[in-house]
Amino acid sequence: MEKFVRKLCSKFIVPAALQGLEEPGDIAFGETANHLPGTKLNIGFTTRAKLNRLLDEVDITPQQVD
Numbered sequence: 001m002e003k004f005v006r007k008l009c010s011k012f013i014v015p016a017a018l019q020g021l022e023e024p025g026d027i028a029f030g031e032t033a034n035h036l037p038g039t040k041l042n043i044g045f046t047t048r049a050k051l052n053r054l055l056d057e058v059d060i061t062p063q064q065v066d
Contacts, residue, residue, distance in 0.1 A: 011042040038065055 005024040017027055017034035028034055043051075054060045 012036055 002024060006018060009018060009024055009027060013027060013029070013034050014036055017031075021027060051060075051065055055062065055065065
């Protein structure tokens with residue numbers, strides 16, 4: 001289960017924040033420095049394609065994506 005949680009966290013948290021921790025509960029989630037920027041989030045192909053389409057159609061702004 002710990003391995004699954006670490007893999008899930010790696011989609012949203014910078015790798016440096018995950019390294020060297022004994023348990024996933026030790027991650028400082030509240031610190032924004034540990035969050036991946038919006039452009040680096042692994043949100044999946046379909047979601048990324050939808051975001052790009054909405055950006056191209058000017059339905060959303062780049063600030064809304066981040």
